[in-house]
Amino acid sequence: MLSRRRALLVLASLGVVAVAGLLGALAALEVFALPTAIRSGYALGGALLACVAYAATRRRHAGRNALLPASVASKLVVALGAACAFAVVELDARVLPVAAFLLVAYALVADQLAGDPEPASVLLALATCFFVPAYAKYRTTGFYFGGTDTFAHVDALRRLLATGASASIPYGYDLFPVFHVYTGTVALFSGLGFYDAIVLTGIVAYTALVPVVYLVGVRLLGDSRTALCVAAAFTVLDLPAYYAVYFFPQSFTLGLLLVGFYAVLALRASRHTSRVREHAAYAVALVATLVLTHHLTYVLLGGVLLGLAVVAALRARLPRLVGWDALASERGAWRRLRFRFPVYLGVLAVLAYLVYSPSLILYAIVGLTAQIFTDTVTAAVSVVFTYGVTLPADSVARAVGWLATPVGVYYTLGCGVLLLGAYEFLDRAESYARAATVLVGATGFAVLLLPLPVSLPQGERLQFVVVLLAVLPFGLGIARLLRAPRRHAPVVLAVAVVVVAAFGASGAFTRATADDLGHDAGVYVEQRSVQVAMSDAEYAAVGDAARFLARHTPPNATASSDVVTRRAFASVPGSGGGVEGVNASARGVTAPAGYVVTREVWTDSFVPTAESDVAVSAKLQWYTVSDARYRVSVATHDRVFSAAGTSVLRGRGGYRLFGNGTVPVTGGPGG
Numbered sequence: 001m002l003s004r005r006r007a008l009l010v011l012a013s014l015g016v017v018a019v020a021g022l023l024g025a026l027a028a029l030e031v032f033a034l035p036t037a038i039r040s041g042y043a044l045g046g047a048l049l050a051c052v053a054y055a056a057t058r059r060r061h062a063g064r065n066a067l068l069p070a071s072v073a074s075k076l077v078v079a080l081g082a083a084c085a086f087a088v089v090e091l092d093a094r095v096l097p098v099a100a101f102l103l104v105a106y107a108l109v110a111d112q113l114a115g116d117p118e119p120a121s122v123l124l125a126l127a128t129c130f131f132v133p134a135y136a137k138y139r140t141t142g143f144y145f146g147g148t149d150t151f152a153h154v155d156a157l158r159r160l161l162a163t164g165a166s167a168s169i170p171y172g173y174d175l176f177p178v179f180h181v182y183t184g185t186v187a188l189f190s191g192l193g194f195y196d197a198i199v200l201t202g203i204v205a206y207t208a209l210v211p212v213v214y215l216v217g218v219r220l221l222g223d224s225r226t227a228l229c230v231a232a233a234f235t236v237l238d239l240p241a242y243y244a245v246y247f248f249p250q251s252f253t254l255g256l257l258l259v260g261f262y263a264v265l266a267l268r269a270s271r272h273t274s275r276v277r278e279h280a281a282y283a284v285a286l287v288a289t290l291v292l293t294h295h296l297t298y299v300l301l302g303g304v305l306l307g308l309a310v311v312a313a314l315r316a317r318l319p320r321l322v323g324w325d326a327l328a329s330e331r332g333a334w335r336r337l338r339f340r341f342p343v344y345l346g347v348l349a350v351l352a353y354l355v356y357s358p359s360l361i362l363y364a365i366v367g368l369t370a371q372i373f374t375d376t377v378t379a380a381v382s383v384v385f386t387y388g389v390t391l392p393a394d395s396v397a398r399a400v401g402w403l404a405t406p407v408g409v410y411y412t413l414g415c416g417v418l419l420l421g422a423y424e425f426l427d428r429a430e431s432y433a434r435a436a437t438v439l440v441g442a443t444g445f446a447v448l449l450l451p452l453p454v455s456l457p458q459g460e461r462l463q464f465v466v467v468l469l470a471v472l473p474f475g476l477g478i479a480r481l482l483r484a485p486r487r488h489a490p491v492v493l494a495v496a497v498v499v500v501a502a503f504g505a506s507g508a509f510t511r512a513t514a515d516d517l518g519h520d521a522g523v524y525v526e527q528r529s530v531q532v533a534m535s536d537a538e539y540a541a542v543g544d545a546a547r548f549l550a551r552h553t554p555p556n557a558t559a560s561s562d563v564v565t566r567r568a569f570a571s572v573p574g575s576g577g578g579v580e581g582v583n584a585s586a587r588g589v590t591a592p593a594g595y596v597v598t599r600e601v602w603t604d605s606f607v608p609t610a611e612s613d614v615a616v617s618a619k620l621q622w623y624t625v626s627d628a629r630y631r632v633s634v635a636t637h638d639r640v641f642s643a644a645g646t647s648v649l650r651g652r653g654g655y656r657l658f659g660n661g662t663v664p665v666t667g668g669p670g671g
Contacts (some may be wrong), residue, residue: 008423012051015419016586019047032453035399042408046072046415049396049499050477053416054423056492057483058408063597066111071608073112075107076126085139094136103512105129106236106504110497114482118176122228123211126221126636130235131207133508134244138199141245141516142535148567149248150198154654155571157194178293179249202247205255211459211473212258219265220435220472229482230475233417234503238410239449242512244486256651257301261468263316284345285555308441312665315437369387385584386604387596387658388626401627404511411451413503418446439476442469538599539568541644545597546572546649548641549579553595561597562607565646582657584609584623589658596657598634603627625658633658 002552020382023044027037030209066073088094109125112118137144143350145151152171159168164650166177173180187197213234217227243251263283266274384391392398402408422443425432433438445466478500484492485514508514516533534542549559561569564577579597583590601607609632634647639655642646649657 004427008427009051011426012047012054012419012423014052016038016044016047019044034452035394035396038396038399039402039408039451041094041403042411042451043415045403045412046417046419049413050419050423050425053481053499054419054427054495060483066115066543068108068111070118071110074121074125077108080105084132085135088136088139092140093294093508094140095659098133098136098508101132102129102505103501104509106501109232109504110482110500113225113232113272113478113500114496117225117228119214119224119228123214123231126228126231126235127207127210129504130210130241130244131203132514133206134203134206134241135514135518137241137245138203143195143566143568144189144245144516145534145537145567146201148564150195150663151567151571153183153198153248154194156180156199157184157187158573159569161188173249174615176249176292176294178289179252182252194409198247199245202244202251202369205247205252206244206561207257209240209255210234210433216258216262216426217311218263219262220438221432222434225290226475226479229479230471230479232500232504233471234473236468236478236507237449237471238512239415239463240505241508243464244260245513249294250461250464253290254468256286256293257465258291258468260290264594273462286617287345287349303462304441304445304465304469304659307445308437311441311444312437315440328637337514340493367601374659383585383621385589385621385622385623387588388629389624406506406514409502410506413499415450415476417474417481417503418443419477420480421473421475424476424480425473430436438469439472443473446470446473486515499631534564534568537644538601538646542568542597543572545641545645545646545648546579547574549595550574557594559595559597559648560591562599562602563609564607565597565599581609584621589625591657594650595640596637596649598647598649599656600630600647603630623658 023032023037023040024471026032026040026482027034032040068076080101084097087097095609102643105125106129110149112122112125122529143150143597156169156173157180159170160166160177160180162168166181167174169177169180183198183201186192187194190197192200210231214231217230218224221230243254255347260283263286266284357549403412420585425436425443426441431437437458446469448463448466449470481494481496481499484496533578545565553559560580560582565579569579580592582596602623602625604624604627606624609621634649637649639647640650
């Protein structure tokens with residue numbers, strides 16, 4: 001009979017063959033185009049990495065001396081981080097300083113994790129690894145708004161501090177004001193601008209979550225070293241850094257949820273009545289805060305908790321059927337009210353609040369769900385209009401190039417570490433028995449963080465709650481990767497440190513964390529960037545244009561512009577007037593009579609437009625124009641304002657800005 005290790009080696013080998021066969025079959029049957037199949041090769045690379053890493057590592061961790069003492073290594077990481085931040089400020093560029101810093105810093109951290117790490121020193125180094133890239137992005141990106149939401153929250157803070165009343169917060173957040181009250185307090189007492197207060201609060205708050213992740217890992221896994229690897233996974237994955245810089249109510253709620261998870265785990269582990277009551281009181285207060293912070297978090301978290309409940313129910317039966325009693329749990333244990341009451345209380349509280357408050361969110365959610373199931377509404381479709389710009393054709397060369405970008409490297413290594421974490425769990429299932437339900441569910445949910453060939457409804461929002469659990473299997477993978485055998489230990493450990501360093505460095509340059517770098521920076525070859533950044537000069541020009549329109553447009557008159565500038569106008573004090581979106585069609589970009597705001601960035605970005613701001617039943621369009629066509633069109637219209645690439649055009653009747661005459665290209669931005 002095969003030992004468990006040999007059985008898992010066979011499983012890992014079959015996994016490599018299965019992935020290769022599946023991708024080959026999909027390409028041969030033309031289900032996937034060949035370039036798409038090649039990009040999907042990240043999964044094959046990850047499966048191969050996991051197989052080799054599992055074979056080269058061992059089950060038990062044997063202590064070893066790190067190259068540097070823990071205190072020296074952590075201080076060196078902090079010093080390097082400070083030097084990196086200084087270089088970013090002086091150069092006003094972050095690619096080379098951040099990449100160099102992360103490679104060295106994660107190599108030092110990996111060396112510590114491969115030995116007997118000191119939690120305090122390693123956590124300091126990990127917090128630095130998380131903070132520096134996020135801060136560098138803040139210093140070099142201008143206004144980062146990920147869908148223009150940050151502009152809306154800047155406007156909300158302006159109104160809140162101007163009136164002192166939460167009722168003045170727009171966009172329905174007057175009923176969910178915690179985020180704006182919190183960041184507004186930071187702005188009020190720090191003297192920071194509204195945008196700076198939002199982003200810096202997010203960066204600091206998420207950096208503070210690094211030790212919280214470690215504490216959650218200790219409670220769940222019972223091992224300090226593995227918990228530190230889980231904290232390292234939190235700093236490596238790109239989504240937490242994305243949520244820190246693109247800081248908005250749901251990402252704020254994510255941090256509160258993580259603290260809540262720790263409170264529930266601490267409640268479960270408490271042996272004294274006084275401690276139980278303290279944690280219970282804290283959990284109740286946290287539930288009330290969460291309810292007033294965001295309306296969708298509990299709805300989406302409910303799906304994740306339901307999945308864990310299914311795993312828990314199966315765990316009470318399946319392990320005994322296959323003779324794996326060590327993993328079997330007591331039937332019905334997962335339903336004990338003592339350990340689950342914050343979840344039940346939270347569901348009841350959010351439903352009660354949504355039903356009995358003036359908010360219409362609940363009715364909108366129910367109505368929209370019913371429409372989707374009855375096929376009376378469909379998800380938005382994207383159409384790209386090029387207006388003279390030739391999109392690069394997809395090719396095998398571009399697909400291979402994508403695998404070599406930081407995005408391809410990140411997903412390849414991430415897939416490998418995730419699979420290695422799964423093998424580690426199966427290899428040492430008895431050691432992880434008390435957290436088996438969460439680990440199995442988390443491994444399944446973590447797949448949602450990889451680029452899948454299918455689109456998921458509310459996919460980005462699902463990833464918000466999934467990432468809280470996904471750090472666990474990724475952490476197990478990192479822990480296993482750094483567990484070198486005595487034989488060939490220096491070689492295996494050196495390779496493992498390089499892999500961890502590359503994984504950590506690439507995570508700072510994925511599309512989620514570095515979309516503002518754009519196509520011209522040479523970081524991406526797969527897509528040109530959608531507008532995700534506006535420089536300080538561009539924002540000032542938009543503000544000047546908004547004030548110009550406020551002075552020159554008659555009452556109740558409107559101007560037209562792209563969705564980015566339209567949302568930016570709302571955050572400009574005293575802008576006044578309404579700004580509607582331009583219309584994009586196969587015949588060209590048109591606008592009604594009046595003023596039209598254009599931006600020179602239209603010539604090198606895909607510009608989003610939509611019939612409404614709702615993601616469902618809204619026809620989402622993207623357009624771009626050639627530089628020559630933009631110059632001619634602007635020159636042939638009456639330009640009444642111009643500053644920093646922003647112009648205001650005036651027309652007496654409805655007119656066409658950019659003619660086309662070409663067939664629209666269906667698909668997402670970048671074709």
